[in-house]
Amino acid sequence: xxxxxxxxxxxxxxxxxxxxxxxxxxxDETLIFVEGIFxxxxxxxxxxxxxxxxxxxxxxxxxxxxxxxxxxxxxxxILSKLN
Numbered sequence: 600x601x602x603x604x605x606x607x608x609x610x611x612x613x614x615x616x617x618x619x620x621x622x623x624x625x626x627d628e629t630l631i632f633v634e635g636i637f638x639x640x641x642x643x644x645x646x647x648x649x650x651x652x653x654x655x656x657x658x659x660x661x662x663x664x665x666x667x668x669x670x671x672x673x674x675x676x677i678l679s680k681l682n
Contacts, residue, residue, distance in 0.1 A: 601653065601677070601678075601681065603674055603678065606653075606674045606677055606678070607627060607670050607671075607674050609652065610670050610673055610674065611625050611670055613645070613648050614631060614636060614637070614645075614670070617637075617641060617644055617645075617648075618631075618636045618637060618641060620636055624636070625670065626670070627669065627670045627671045628669050628670075628671055629669055629670065630668050630669055631667075631668065631669060631670075632664070632667075632668060633668070642667065645667065645673070646662070649673070649676075649677060653677050653680070653681065655677065655680040655681065657676075657680075661676070
């Protein structure tokens, strides 16, 4: 089972690599859409990354801003799906 810190590390690396932003710009509570790090295409990439890497499926009803607004929020979402 993936640990919270491990998930956060994977998410941060994916966001930095995908959005071409400095690593220090992506903190646990950074609002990745509000800050303009990701847009709708980035969101689709993020969902694909989560589904492929964590072997979970996000339902349409779960595609809410609150579940994906920050690294912490995404980590909570992934952990809830894994449990």
